[in-house]
Amino acid sequence: MRRYFGRKLLVYGLTFLVAVTVNWMIPRFMPGDPVQSMIARANVSQPAAVEAMRAHYTSLFGFDLPLWKQYANFWAALFRGDLGISVWLFPTPVTDVIVRAVPYTLALLVPAILLSWWAGNRFGAFAARRRWLENTALPVGYVLTATPYMWLAILMAWGLGVVAGIFPVAGGYGFALRPGWSAEFLGSLALHWVLPFLSLFLVAFGGWAIGMRNMIIYELEADYANYLAALGAPRRLIRRYAFRNAVLPQITGLALQLGVLVAGALVTEIVFSYPGLGHLILQAIQNQDFFLLQGTFLFIVVGVLIANFVIDVVYVLVDPRIRTGMGGEAA
């Protein structure tokens, strides 16, 4: 068990290292000059003032140091939780900008991922080998998963938002409101949350349902299912076993899909102008805010790695085959 997790942690550590390095490299070797864009935004026309500003910003961001030093500083800053200063919202620290956006993204992602996984698996298992459902719901599921997030999100915004007028289509809360704990604000928050959540949920739901249905059919053809059926075990018992065994690979699937789901959430946020991390990324790109971009990516990478690790742990807890396999290794 110890060795298994040791190895896993090592892999995650290496991934983190590579991610940070790539993250550090990208803005530095990308076209575009953040300092230049700051100066342009400041709208100063005197050449002397421009020069002074350039010197100031360059040293502030550390661009005048040798590359290795920049890299070392980057790591040092990272451990202090310092991701630099946002150019877009100068002079707010990037960490603060991210911390403000994170609750929105989490409030979208966590329920969407968990609920779609749970409901999709339940539904897929239920639909498996029930002909009328397989003939009706399955094609719908295929369409849902094949639809790009963007499309579905836009369609929903148009249908339920613009045409039916039930839900607002943009923002995290009403423009006129100030964030707080008032009932009005919370209600507006919930209302704005529905469409982005639903679009994410639906697409993922279809995928899980189809995957589960196929897994269940596979399990129902497994030897143990045939043996139980030959001994006259009721369908209920066989299906229960099949479900439990089919859920295990779906947990791995969840780990694999996590990145895709996060990416989907980012797109959704952009479509609905939802003030989460995806929205930040869009703003960072539009404003050539490299630090913000860097910080956001880093944050996402770390989040995905942590989530993957949690899934690894869960998997070991629920699959006796892995658990006993590791027991043998340790003994």
Next chain:
Amino acid sequence: MALRVNDLRVHYRTLKGEVKALDGVTFEVGDGEILGLAGESGCGKTTLGKSLIRMDGRMRHAGGTAELDGAELPIGDDRAMDRFRFREVSIIPQYAMSAMNPTRKIGRMVDELLRARGAEPDGAELRRRLDLVELPHTVLERYPIELSGGMKQRMVMVISTLLDPSLLIADEITSALDVSTQKAVARTLTEFRERGFVRSMVFITHDISLTYQIADTIMVMYAGKLAEKAPADTIVTRPRHPYTRLLISSLPEVGVRYSDRRLSGIPGSPPALLDPPAGCRFRDRCPLAFDRCAEEPPAVEVAPGHHVSCWRS
């Protein structure tokens, strides 16, 4: 008579048509009798075994009946068969290695299975039977992957017979085992019968010499039909059907030491069962074939309990 099978026909539905894997087979198995079912690959042994307990989705009951202890088995009706399964007819599957749910502890799985069948689990009895097959009681606390192949095999034998079925079907259960384990399994099966865990048994195998060790009666099938059925001794020492004779003569020293010897060495191959030719199905390979064999030979009782389907018998 425990089992009475009458003109049973079971076909496989395929895209090209129906494969007549079991094409009118009639036989009986007495109380306490172990019937060995032999014949080369593809002759319909598994099809017969499955028909008696659970047909798969591609099989179709095309005719005939099977009667167990006087009650007709609804073999074409999957739901109606449930009542008979496990309690009246049970099976030790060929795939004993993977027959148990890998993610349940064995004891718990047995418990759940029994309860689902409306039987009260009897722990003491279960442990007695584990002792009998020399399995430690702790296997109940383990997952199937923690057992060796031989242990799994014995565990499945115990599970299958837990409700003391009247008829047990054992399909090719020794094929994957080494010779000494094969013998142990065969001994266990006879012991199960002696102790009344099962009343009668259909023991399916390629291996006629292993069959000879445990079977009271041997039935030889050929291409979906019965070729010959007789007491084990008679089949081995005085076979009447040319096919049985070839099978027996291909064994070096019957039933004694060469129990891992498989049926082989008869030139030619059996006819396709999709559209079998009229007349005796062994005709193409039979050294004794003559004009009359263009007509199908009926199964005739040439001596008490000795049935042969051959014009020359």
